[in-house]
Amino acid sequence: MAKYLLLKHYRGGPVxxxxxxxxxQWTPEEVDAHVQFMRxxxxxxxETGEFVDTxxxxxxxxxxxxxxxxxxxxxxxxxxETKDLIAGWYIIDVESWERAVQLAGELSAAPGPGGKxxxxxxxxxxFLADSPTVTE
Amino acid sequence: MNEPLLRDLVPAVIGVLVRxxxxxxxxxxAVQDALVEAVRLWPDDPPRDPKGWLVIVAWRKFLDAxxxxxxxxxxxxxxxxxxxxxxxxxxxxxLHLYFLCAHPSLTPASAxxxxxxxxxGLTTRQIARAYLVPEATMAQRISRAKRTVSGVRxxxxxxxxxxxxxxxxxxxxxxxxxxxxxxxxxxLTRQLAAKINHExxxxxxxxxxxxxxxxxxxxxxxxxxxxxxEQDRSLWDTQLIAEGVDVLQTALTRDxxxxxxxxxxxxxxxxxxxxxxxxxxxxxxxWYDELVRLTDSPVARxxxxxxxxxxxxxxxxxxxxxxxxxxxxxxxxxxxxxHERDGDPITAARLxxxxxxxxxxxxxxxxLTRQAARLNAQLRS
Numbered sequence: 215m216a217k218y219l220l221l222k223h224y225r226g227g228p229v230x231x232x233x234x235x236x237x238x239q240w241t242p243e244e245v246d247a248h249v250q251f252m253r254x255x256x257x258x259x260x261e262t263g264e265f266v267d268t269x270x271x272x273x274x275x276x277x278x279x280x281x282x283x284x285x286x287x288x289x290x291x292x293x294x295e296t297k298d299l300i301a302g303w304y305i306i307d308v309e310s311w312e313r314a315v316q317l318a319g320e321l322s323a324a325p326g327p328g329g330k331x332x333x334x335x336x337x338x339x340x341f342l343a344d345s346p347t348v349t350e
Numbered sequence: 351m352n353e354p355l356l357r358d359l360v361p362a363v364i365g366v367l368v369r370x371x372x373x374x375x376x377x378x379x380a381v382q383d384a385l386v387e388a389v390r391l392w393p394d395d396p397p398r399d400p401k402g403w404l405v406i407v408a409w410r411k412f413l414d415a416x417x418x419x420x421x422x423x424x425x426x427x428x429x430x431x432x433x434x435x436x437x438x439x440x441x442x443x444x445l446h447l448y449f450l451c452a453h454p455s456l457t458p459a460s461a462x463x464x465x466x467x468x469x470x471g472l473t474t475r476q477i478a479r480a481y482l483v484p485e486a487t488m489a490q491r492i493s494r495a496k497r498t499v500s501g502v503r504x505x506x507x508x509x510x511x512x513x514x515x516x517x518x519x520x521x522x523x524x525x526x527x528x529x530x531x532x533x534x535x536x537x538l539t540r541q542l543a544a545k546i547n548h549e550x551x552x553x554x555x556x557x558x559x560x561x562x563x564x565x566x567x568x569x570x571x572x573x574x575x576x577x578x579x580e581q582d583r584s585l586w587d588t589q590l591i592a593e594g595v596d597v598l599q600t601a602l603t604r605d606x607x608x609x610x611x612x613x614x615x616x617x618x619x620x621x622x623x624x625x626x627x628x629x630x631x632x633x634x635x636x637w638y639d640e641l642v643r644l645t646d647s648p649v650a651r652x653x654x655x656x657x658x659x660x661x662x663x664x665x666x667x668x669x670x671x672x673x674x675x676x677x678x679x680x681x682x683x684x685x686x687x688x689h690e691r692d693g694d695p696i697t698a699a700r701l702x703x704x705x706x707x708x709x710x711x712x713x714x715x716x717x718l719t720r721q722a723a724r725l726n727a728q729l730r731s
């Protein structure tokens with residue numbers, strides 16, 4: 215088994231396959247259907263023994279860095295102009311890369327306006343293992 | 351209380367319950383419940399007959415579960431109050447449990463989880479921690495695995511090779527969590543070797559012992575990797591090595607070679623060398639030839655190319671490597687190593703950096719990055 219991150223972006227990644235209105239322009243029922251799909255997706259992963267974690271991130275925040283001894287950290291942001299903005303993730307533990315891609319494809323079919331799949335791009339990234347294979 | 355000793359009893363107790371009419375999944379749950387009781391009660395009140403105690407308590411747990419289930423479904427089912435005097439445990443119960451938990455209908459991950467629980471007696475929480483997944487996820491993996499094998503008859507002989515594959519996977523997981531899976535794999539393989547006289551079971555046990563013997567030397571205190579050539583060989587566990595060599599030699603006399611015996615033979619040749627220079631690389635290459643013949647595995651071919659580099663010089667190693675698919679895991683790392691030995695630090699530094707980018711684990715990536723940095727620093731000075 216190997217762990218993968220399915221990363222959802224608010225912005226960034228390849229050109230969207232389907233241009234969609236932001237979620238606050240959808241009908242409440244469309245929002246509910248989308249949220250329910252996400253919950254069901256996590257529940258289904260748990261049922262198949264592949265679920266590790268899911269989290270959502272607020273769009274605002276800041277970049278922070280060290281600014282030298284005795285000085286407070288420097289912050290920068292918010293980032294209206296940043297190209298890439300992470301919205302959240304699922305972490306899955308699956309048999310293969312192919313399975314990770316299959317699941318990302320299913321997640322990308324989450325319903326958008328009119329209940330149609332939103333064709334959202336998801337970024338799939340393998341985790342580095344904690345320890346190397348013992349016998350190799 | 352010695353927990354591994356307690357867990358040694360698990361397969362036999364499950365066997366007794368199954369023979370008395372419990373289905374495997376329920377028997378397994380009942381024995382887990384009995385283990386929890388044992389851990390709670392035995393420190394103050396150790397039983398004279400631990401296995402007998404577990405059988406009685408597990409059977410009671412099984413009956414409780416059946417009754418609860420029956421009353422939930424409002425059906426009348428008569429349940430025997432006491433264990434039937436019928437058949438007790440049979441010699442092959444433990445063996446059959448290994449086969450069942452490694453049944454070919456299971457995915458490797460399911461077989462691993464089920465084996466660790468039903469044969470190993472580990473709790474779902476321990477297994478979940480070892481594999482760094484939530485307990486609920488591991489619980490589902492195990493209950494799905496139980497459902498998958500629910501139609502398989504318990505007392506059926508199975509394929510030893512599938513069992514060995516599962517134990518090998520457990521061993522290779524190492525010890526990242528708070529359960530030492532390598533040690534657990536050795537315990538389970540020892541137990542299997544005591545139940546069945548099979549040269550590849552012995553081969554796998556020898557392989558595990560020989561690798562485990564080198565574990566104290568394989569990583570530094572900070573977790574960074576120490577390559578075989580730089581390991582402090584005085585840290586190797588000579589007792590485990592002696593046992594591994596012994597087990598392997600007995601297996602080899604049966605003249606029925608398999609991949610685990612071949613791998614163990616290679617590990618034994620490394621273990622046998624007191625210094626890197628003493629390593630018998632020519633023999634190691636011969637064993638890799640056997641391994642390639644037996645498995646046709648690309649990983650074996652890659653390792654063979656590195657061994658050829660030691661036996662016949664880096665040029666020969668690079669030539670052997672050139673015949674393999676460059677997309678193989680660790681191909682670039684092997685090329686980097688051979689180029690450095692061939693006196694080409696510029697190419698080696700570039701390849702180490704490239705290998706670091708595709709390393710499958712963090713310690714390997716750190717190690718390869720450091721190798722690249724070391725060569726680049728040399729080149730600058």
